[in-house]
Amino acid sequence: MTKTISSFKLGDTLEKAYNQQGLSKEEIVFLLSLKEEREINQLFHVAQSLRQRYFGDKIFLYGFIYFSTYCRNYCTFCSYRAPNKLCPRYRKTEGEIMEIAQRLVESGVHLIDLTMGEDPFYYRRENGFKSLVELVGRVKVETGLPVMVSPGVVPKQVLIDLADIGVDWYACYQETHNQQLFRWLRPNQSYDSRLEEKYLAKQSGLLVEEGILAGVGESRIDVATSMQAMQDMGAHQVRVMSFIPQRGSPMSDWPSPPRIHEMIIIAVLRLLFPDRLIPASLDINGVEGLQERLKAGANVVTSLIPPHMGLAGVAQASLGVDDGYRTVKGVLPLLQEVGLRTATVEDYGRWVKSEKGKLVKKDISGGVKE
Ligand code: SAM
Ligand code: MD0
Numbered sequence: 001m002t003k004t005i006s007s008f009k010l011g012d013t014l015e016k017a018y019n020q021q022g023l024s025k026e027e028i029v030f031l032l033s034l035k036e037e038r039e040i041n042q043l044f045h046v047a048q049s050l051r052q053r054y055f056g057d058k059i060f061l062y063g064f065i066y067f068s069t070y071c072r073n074y075c076t077f078c079s080y081r082a083p084n085k086l087c088p089r090y091r092k093t094e095g096e097i098m099e100i101a102q103r104l105v106e107s108g109v110h111l112i113d114l115t116m117g118e119d120p121f122y123y124r125r126e127n128g129f130k131s132l133v134e135l136v137g138r139v140k141v142e143t144g145l146p147v148m149v150s151p152g153v154v155p156k157q158v159l160i161d162l163a164d165i166g167v168d169w170y171a172c173y174q175e176t177h178n179q180q181l182f183r184w185l186r187p188n189q190s191y192d193s194r195l196e197e198k199y200l201a202k203q204s205g206l207l208v209e210e211g212i213l214a215g216v217g218e219s220r221i222d223v224a225t226s227m228q229a230m231q232d233m234g235a236h237q238v239r240v241m242s243f244i245p246q247r248g249s250p251m252s253d254w255p256s257p258p259r260i261h262e263m264i265i266i267a268v269l270r271l272l273f274p275d276r277l278i279p280a281s282l283d284i285n286g287v288e289g290l291q292e293r294l295k296a297g298a299n300v301v302t303s304l305i306p307p308h309m310g311l312a313g314v315a316q317a318s319l320g321v322d323d324g325y326r327t328v329k330g331v332l333p334l335l336q337e338v339g340l341r342t343a344t345v346e347d348y349g350r351w352v353k354s355e356k357g358k359l360v361k362k363d364i365s366g367g368v369k370e
């Protein structure tokens with residue numbers, strides 16, 4: 001018989017998580033339902049101990065380059081959706097991207113994250129993806145750092161080519177694993193293809209990041225379902241971001257959810273994925289929101305952006321960017337204040353190398369070059 005949520009005891013559930021015995025869907029929902037501050041703090045405390053077990057006090061730092069804001073898609077939550085006239089559009093040149101990447105390296109980040117809308121320029125039939133792969137390859141060679149790409153759903157040959165040139169990570173967030181909600185958030189996109197893409201990426205030899213949005217109409221059961229889907233795919237990095245309303249988009253009048261929801265989801269993710277990477281994104285509340293995410297168990301600071309390079313974030317296009325807060329220098333004192341410090345480039349490189357070594361590669365090409 002399955003237990004009802006009210007019959008769980010917090011102490012028992014947390015102890016089970018602490019001993020890494022796995023949590024049932026009901027137990028996950030129970031934790032996601034916590035309301036009392038004292039209980040939520042107990043959850044955070046266990047999340048922090050589990051992070052400590054695998055990562056000590058070291059935090060990883062990701063530099064972020066949103067190099068194109070053009071997109072062919074119509075995601076209801078996103079500013080970059082094709083028809084949005086209020087979105088500032090730009091496509092950085094290769095030279096600009098290299099300069100930004102160099103700045104990020106000098107600032108001390110551990111990884112470069114290259115993100116774009118599904119830009120028709122790169123999605124064009126003639127050599128578009130070839131130029132994307134070359135661009136990413138150049139960033140990898142010139143920076144010498146691990147590289148992550150978030151290009152959207154690309155043909156599988158592109159995943160193979162990215163893996164072949166030494167790209168380390170493929171990030172693609174399902175947002176929700178409730179198919180009905182997905183169809184509303186990502187109109188005219190295939191749920192199955194987006195999910196399958198992450199399995200294909202892993203089989204090609206790429207580490208994979210999966211993620212969800214909080215505050216877009218999901219239930220607690222949906223969140224628990226997403227967490228189990230992340231376990232099933234063996235994601236290496238798992239994230240949640242609170243929805244931020246975007247001007248000119250269909251969800252511009254939606255409220256942003258109370259941040260405590262995101263914090264609880266981060267903490268439960270840490271319980272379920274003690275040795276995986278969990279971002280604290282500066283793209284939601286800037287540096288102001290960093291410490292609460294770290295207290296919930298995150299171990300990667302993402303969306304570090306060099307100032308004055310004309311770069312926009314995704315959810316918070318300008319927050320803290322040109323003030324220089326979203327930089328390594330800007331976050332170091334905040335890490336220290338909560339008893340944490342940055343890892344080294346070598347620490348991060350070792351983690352990536354060891355995880356890539358565990359991937360079981362498969363030939364997904366089907367023998368045909370697309
Ligand atoms: N275009 C690629 C894709 O959709 O996979 C990569 C870039 S896309 C902007 C990256 C992620 O940003 C989305 O998957 C979504 O989770 C997040 N995002 C977009 N708009 C957001 C918003 N309004 N609030 C919070 N997160 C948002
Ligand atoms: C972030 N704005 O880390 C970035 C982005 C894409 N891989 C990441 C959504 O918050």
Ligand code: SF4
Pocket residue numbers: 071072073074075078079080081082116117118152
């Ligand atoms: Fe395009 Fe990605 Fe935004 Fe969707 S989430 S509109 S695919 S940039």
